[in-house]
Amino acid sequence: MNAEPPLWRIIRDSLEAALAAGEYPAGTPLPSEAKLAARFGCAIGTVRRAVDELVAARVLVRRQGRGTFVPDIDAMARLRRDDADRTAFYFFHIHPEDGRRVLPDTELLEFRGAVPCPAWAAPHLGLAAGTPMVFARNLQRIGASPVVLDDLWLPKVLFPGLDRAAFAGRDGTVYGLYQRRFGHSVIRTDERLRAVAAPAPVAGPLGLEPGAPVLRIQRVAIAIGDRPVELRISHADTRRHEYFNTLA
Amino acid sequence: MNAEPPLWRIIRDSLEAALAAGEYPAGTPLPSEAKLAARFGCAIGTVRRAVDELVAARVLVRRQGRGTFVPDIDAMARLRRDDADRTAFYFFHIHPEDGRRVLPDTELLEFRGAVPCPAWAAPHLGLAAGTPMVFARNLQRIGASPVVLDDLWLPKVLFPGLDRAAFAGRDGTVYGLYQRRFGHSVIRTDERLRAVAAPAPVAGPLGLEPGAPVLRIQRVAIAIGDRPVELRISHADTRRHEYFNTLA
DNA sequence: TTCGATTTGTTCGTATGTATT
DNA sequence: TAATACATACGAACAAATCGA
Numbered sequence: 391m392n393a394e395p396p397l398w399r400i401i402r403d404s405l406e407a408a409l410a411a412g413e414y415p416a417g418t419p420l421p422s423e424a425k426l427a428a429r430f431g432c433a434i435g436t437v438r439r440a441v442d443e444l445v446a447a448r449v450l451v452r453r454q455g456r457g458t459f460v461p462d463i464d465a466m467a468r469l470r471r472d473d474a475d476r477t478a479f480y481f482f483h484i485h486p487e488d489g490r491r492v493l494p495d496t497e498l499l500e501f502r503g504a505v506p507c508p509a510w511a512a513p514h515l516g517l518a519a520g521t522p523m524v525f526a527r528n529l530q531r532i533g534a535s536p537v538v539l540d541d542l543w544l545p546k547v548l549f550p551g552l553d554r555a556a557f558a559g560r561d562g563t564v565y566g567l568y569q570r571r572f573g574h575s576v577i578r579t580d581e582r583l584r585a586v587a588a589p590a591p592v593a594g595p596l597g598l599e600p601g602a603p604v605l606r607i608q609r610v611a612i613a614i615g616d617r618p619v620e621l622r623i624s625h626a627d628t629r630r631h632e633y634f635n636t637l638a
Numbered sequence: 639m640n641a642e643p644p645l646w647r648i649i650r651d652s653l654e655a656a657l658a659a660g661e662y663p664a665g666t667p668l669p670s671e672a673k674l675a676a677r678f679g680c681a682i683g684t685v686r687r688a689v690d691e692l693v694a695a696r697v698l699v700r701r702q703g704r705g706t707f708v709p710d711i712d713a714m715a716r717l718r719r720d721d722a723d724r725t726a727f728y729f730f731h732i733h734p735e736d737g738r739r740v741l742p743d744t745e746l747l748e749f750r751g752a753v754p755c756p757a758w759a760a761p762h763l764g765l766a767a768g769t770p771m772v773f774a775r776n777l778q779r780i781g782a783s784p785v786v787l788d789d790l791w792l793p794k795v796l797f798p799g800l801d802r803a804a805f806a807g808r809d810g811t812v813y814g815l816y817q818r819r820f821g822h823s824v825i826r827t828d829e830r831l832r833a834v835a836a837p838a839p840v841a842g843p844l845g846l847e848p849g850a851p852v853l854r855i856q857r858v859a860i861a862i863g864d865r866p867v868e869l870r871i872s873h874a875d876t877r878r879h880e881y882f883n884t885l886a
Numbered sequence: 887t888t889c890g891a892t893t894t895g896t897t898c899g900t901a902t903g904t905a906t907t
Numbered sequence: 908t909a910a911t912a913c914a915t916a917c918g919a920a921c922a923a924a925t926c927g928a
């Protein structure tokens with residue numbers, strides 16, 4: 391009874407699996423549409439339909455005359471720093487209330503190369519409590535003032551050899567680091583937001599009174615192939631900044 | 639030097655303009671792709687490309703064997719009440735922390751058919767301060783407990799004849815009412831979130847102490863044709879509920 | 887229930903334009 | 908300039924879903 395899925399869906403899933411397996415990292419183009427059509431034994435239009443889906447899901451980008459690529463997260467951020475285009479800021483949602491878009495400066499406050507996964511964090515990443523994790527605490531400044539405090543939890547097995555120097559000395563965003571060095575291209579985030587009274591360890595770095603209302607953001611970053619790669623707990627001071635969200 | 643836009647984009651914009659002008663309301667199908675192709679003097683594939691874009695933007699939905707329609711907001715909500723599908727809950731982001739998805743029950747606390755637009759609200763809707771507005775205050779309950787307090791501001795000129803009875807006696811969501819009665823199909827929202835100390839008028843209905851941290855959501859709802867139709871200030875008690883957001 | 891008309895969904899193939907190297 | 912790769916547009920055939928006669 392089960393009708394088989396259309397050919398373009400088979401091709402799309404096949405491509406996504408190859409991308410998740412690490413073929414065609416961010417710099418290298420996929421085979422041309424003509425070659426893919428030959429490989430799959432189908433018309434070029436069918437390949438285009440499959441790629442269209444992956445482009446819509448932000449897994450791939452097309453460059454006319456050049457080829458089709460996994461997007462380079464940091465390259466997009468660099469090219470469009472003061473642009474109105476959303477894509478560069480896809481994962482950076484805290485902006486000044488006047489609507490300007492500015493990428494934050496980040497200071498590494500703490501780094502631990504191997505800590506057991508807390509029980510509360512484990513289910514969000516599909517892990518068992520106690521799994522070895524990398525932990526980092528970042529303070530993000532927009533302009534001069536501290537605005538966001540991030541706690542990052544990374545499954546150690548996905549980030550082999552990541553140490554404090556590599557983390558702090560990265561060139562670009564943490565997601566760029568994940569992509570370039572470990573092949574994890576983040577394409578989606580699931581976020582849960584709450585208003586909470588600032589705990590003391592959060593209030594201090596943000597320059598707030600303990601108990602002041604802060605925005606608590608729990609984010610799971612998901613890489614190509616639906617693999618969760620990072621759990622992040624952020625606390626944001628929203629007196630002069632806002633969390634922007636466009637649903638379209 | 640300015641290359642003219644491709645044909646499919648011209649067709650897409652033409653269709654969107656027609657939809658924004660009120661042709662083809664939610665129940666009635668668009669002309670078939672073959673008819674549209676004849677009308678625009680192009681191939682059927684070109685029409686499909688244009689419609690593809692509008693489907694991706696959630697402006698249209700296709701039904702094989704039936705036709706292409708503007709989606710009926712309430713019908714989607716009814717069909718998928720306890721479904722995992724996101725679409726029905728596109729505009730309802732507050733959910734119990736356990737992840738269940740439940741549509742809230744709404745109680746109308748206040749309704750004013752004609753109030754001048756406050757100066758702080760005017761720019762968000764592209765209006766002048768003092769423009770006549772409809773104002774409503776809703777209390778949303780999830781399960782038994784009050785969770786969200788909404789203040790709605792609607793440009794009166796867009797909602798002629800809307801009175802308390804029609805507003806309170808609606809069948810379905812407010813966005814369903816906007817669509818069925820006034821032809822405003824909301825397809826996008828821009829939201830700005832902050833954590834604030836609950837003002838007294840908010841704390842009372844939510845059963846909170848004044849000053850407790852609450853999530854403040856400022857939302858502009860945008861209908862087909864990029865027309866802002868509603869400004870909503872919500873305050874949510876996030877002790878037992880969360881604001882969910884998936885970026886994909 | 888069956889059948890046919892209508893409409894969208896899938897797949898094929900071709901030709902030409904535009905951007906990049 | 909030439910080769911390559913994606914973008915646009917055309918056209919055709921058949922499949923699958925829907926609806927009414």
